Amino acid sequence: xxxxxxxxxxxxxxxxxxxxxxxxxxxxxxxxxxxxxxxxxxxxxxxxxxxxxxxxxxxxxxxxxxxxxxxxxxxxxxxxxxxxxxxxxxxxxxxxxxxxxxxxxxxxxxxxxxxxxxxxxxxxxxxxxxxxxxxxxxxxxxxxxxxxxxxxxxxxxxxxxxxxxxxxxxxxxxxxxxxxxxxxxxxxxxxxxxxxxxxxxxxxxxxxxxxxxxxxxxxxxxxxxxxxxx
Amino acid sequence: xxxxxxxxxxxxxxxxxxxxxxxxxxxxxxxxxxxxxxxxxxxxxxxxxxxxxxxxxxxxxxxxxxxxxxxxxxxxxxxxxxxxxxxxxxxxxxxxxxxxxxxxxxxxxxxxxxxxxxxxxxxxxxxxxxxxxxxxxxxxxxxxxxxxxxxxxxxxxxxxxxxxxxxxxxxxxxxxxxxxxxxxxxxxxxxxxxxxxxxxxxxxxxxxxxxxxxxxxxxxxxxxxxxxxx
Numbered sequence: 118x119x120x121x122x123x124x125x126x127x128x129x130x131x132x133x134x135x136x137x138x139x140x141x142x143x144x145x146x147x148x149x150x151x152x153x154x155x156x157x158x159x160x161x162x163x164x165x166x167x168x169x170x171x172x173x174x175x176x177x178x179x180x181x182x183x184x185x186x187x188x189x190x191x192x193x194x195x196x197x198x199x200x201x202x203x204x205x206x207x208x209x210x211x212x213x214x215x216x217x218x219x220x221x222x223x224x225x226x227x228x229x230x231x232x233x234x235x236x237x238x239x240x241x242x243x244x245x246x247x248x249x250x251x252x253x254x255x256x257x258x259x260x261x262x263x264x265x266x267x268x269x270x271x272x273x274x275x276x277x278x279x280x281x282x283x284x285x286x287x288x289x290x291x292x293x294x295x296x297x298x299x300x301x302x303x304x305x306x307x308x309x310x311x312x313x314x315x316x317x318x319x320x321x322x323x324x325x326x327x328x329x330x331x332x333x334x335x336x337x338x339x340x341x342x343x344x345x346x347x
Numbered sequence: 348x349x350x351x352x353x354x355x356x357x358x359x360x361x362x363x364x365x366x367x368x369x370x371x372x373x374x375x376x377x378x379x380x381x382x383x384x385x386x387x388x389x390x391x392x393x394x395x396x397x398x399x400x401x402x403x404x405x406x407x408x409x410x411x412x413x414x415x416x417x418x419x420x421x422x423x424x425x426x427x428x429x430x431x432x433x434x435x436x437x438x439x440x441x442x443x444x445x446x447x448x449x450x451x452x453x454x455x456x457x458x459x460x461x462x463x464x465x466x467x468x469x470x471x472x473x474x475x476x477x478x479x480x481x482x483x484x485x486x487x488x489x490x491x492x493x494x495x496x497x498x499x500x501x502x503x504x505x506x507x508x509x510x511x512x513x514x515x516x517x518x519x520x521x522x523x524x525x526x527x528x529x530x531x532x533x534x535x536x537x538x539x540x541x542x543x544x545x546x547x548x549x550x551x552x553x554x555x556x557x558x559x560x561x562x563x564x565x566x567x568x569x570x571x572x573x574x575x576x577x
Contacts, residue, residue, distance in 0.1 A: 166484070168398050247487075253546050254396070254484015257477075260549055267547035298565050305539025310531045312543075316483050317497035319490055335528050342573035 151189050153179040158200050163247045167197055167255050194259075201262055204248050205269045212239050212274065219281035225290045225345070226337055232281075233307040233333040236274065241311055241329075243320045250316060271308075275300040282344075291344050299344055306336040381419050383409040388430050393477045397427055397485050424489075431492055434478050435499045442469050442504065449511035455520045455575070456567055462511075463537040463563040466504065471541055471559075473550045480546060501538075505530040512574075521574050529574055536566040 157178040161170045172193055176183040190196035212235060222228035239245070249266070256263045278300035285291040293299045310332065314322045324332065387408040391400045402423055406413040420426035442465060452458035469475070479496070486493045508530035515521040523529045540562065544552040554562065 164487070166398075168396075250483050250486055253480050256480055256547065256549050257394070263547040263549070267544070271543060271547075295565075301540045302536055302566070302569050305535045305543075306532055309535025309539035309543075313501060313535075313539075314497070317486065317493040317501075319486050319493070335525075336532070339532050339569065339573040343569040 147189075150179070150181050150185060154181065154186055154189055154196070155200060155203070158196050159204070159244070162197060162200060163244065163251060166251060167193075167258065197259070198262055198265075201248060201252055202265055202269065204245065205266050208239050208245055209269050209273050212236050213277055216277065216281070219284040220288070222285065222290075225285060226341060228285075229303070229337045229340065230333050232278075233303075233336065234329065236307065237311065237324075237329050237333070240308065241315065241323050243323070246312075246315045246320065246323070249312075253316070271304065275304050278303060290346065292346055293344055299340075302343070303336075303340050306339055307333060377419075380409070380411050380415060384411065384416055384419055384426070385430060385433070388426050389434070389474075392427060392430060393474065393481060396481060397423075397488065427489070428492055428495075431478060431482055432495055432499065434475065435496050438469050438475055439499050439503050442466050443507055446507065446511070449514040450518070452515065452520075455515060456571060458515075459533070459567045459570065460563050462508075463533075463566065464559065466537065467541065467554075467559050467563070470538065471545065471553050473553070476542075476545045476550065476553070479542075483546070501534065505534050508533060520576065522576055523574055529570075532573070533566075533570050536569055537563060 154175070157175050158170075161175055161178065170193070172183055172186060176186045179186065186196070190199060216232060216235070217228060219228070252259070252263050252266050275297070279296040282291055282293045282299050282303075283296040286293040286296070291299075311322075311324050311329070314324075384405070387405050388400075391405055391408070400423070402413060402416060406416045409416065416426070420429060446462060446465070447458060449458070482489070482493050482496050505527070509526040512521055512523045512529050512533075513526040516523040516526070521529075541552075541554050541559070544554075
């Protein structure tokens with residue numbers, strides 16, 4: 118530990134071959150605190166809600182001073198906004214980055230079932246469902262936050278579905294005169310029942326894989342009866 | 348006002364022919380207080396949430412003592428439960444008591460559109476949407492309450508739809524091998540988009556009549572493509 122002071126005060130110290138574990142550079146310490154605060158915020162906001170979360174306790178759990186929390190996030194409100202948008206974006210990207218390309222999809226029923234199962238697997242997790250409950254409960258206090266969750270979550274999903282359906286229509290694989298309406302129908306045929314059950318019945322209502330498979334199969338059949346070709 | 352005392356102390360006073368307006372019988376005063384407390388509770392819980400509602404303020408708004416509030420409802424929690432169940436049951440009964448009989452329905456598309464428009468008209472009101480947001484936000488504190496809203500709201504709607512679809516299948520007017528799944532599909536084709544938009548986007552997202560009419564028309568078309576006959 119003899120070179121701790123040297124490492125901390127030098128602007129960009131050349132990294133010694135065997136850096137002792139306790140030599141922490143300032144930027145890293147700051148990033149680590151940032152993550153620790155966000156992790157504590159996730160746990161506390163999701164469990165206790167916005168009003169029920171106490172910033173003294175949050176600082177203590179993050180192992181930083183309350184001043185540090187405010188230095189990083191400005192306010193309790195800003196911290197809440199950061200938490201909601203980062204969780205929503207991460208989930209949304211997980212669904213969308215993994216979507217197979219509609220231009221290359223060979224089997225449309227398979228393509229649709231694959232998409233639906235992917236989306237259910239990401240959304241139907243206790244953290245994201247609790248986030249959604251929390252944001253819905255806070256709509257009147259934070260209308261812009263709920264709008265952000267809508268735009269970055271279901272709206273983004275339906276926009277990308279509409280684009281995929283238009284592509285599949287172009288290729289003669291679906292009949293979709295109104296891609297936006299079709300995307301909404303598909304989205305709610307798949308997500309309506311499980312999401313709304315979980316909203317009100319809690320995590321115990323998160324469906325298991327066999328329920329999901331049958332549900333997706335049925336939903337895709339209804340969609341294809343209306344929009345399939347042949 | 349000379350006989351006020353007499354009226355209040357006699358157990359069941361014979362009603363005089365010309366009762367002065369200020370002579371209030373005990374039962375009526377009690378029922379009036381009960382209603383006043385529930386009305387104030389509706390306004391305050393829907394606006395400020397469970398934690399944000401203060402019982403002193405609630406008593407003041409109801410123009411009764413705090414003791415009277417507790418005498419009528421036992422606790423803040425019991426008052427909240429009473430409010431949620433009474434609002435849910437009233438809405439649910441409005442939808443269900445007015446459903447045309449599936450056994451007599453002549454035109455199935457008309458029957459389905461009529462049902463869907465009725466349900467949207469009842470559910471898509473600011474009070475009921477705010478109640479739903481509030482209950483969703485409080486799932487972890489009041490799981491039984493959210494379950495009651497689910498059972499008395501969407502579950503009751505889907506059970507009655509499933510029974511109607513089974514009847515229409517019997518009559519050869521629909522093809523519904525699994526009435527429960529079909530009821531869920533129909534319910535979420537109709538309710539998914541508007542309810543979930545309003546949950547996150549607030550009352551400004553409550554759709555107008557022309558949006559609702561097109562939406563119901565499209566949703567019924569998708570449903571009939573899967574379940575219609577001919």
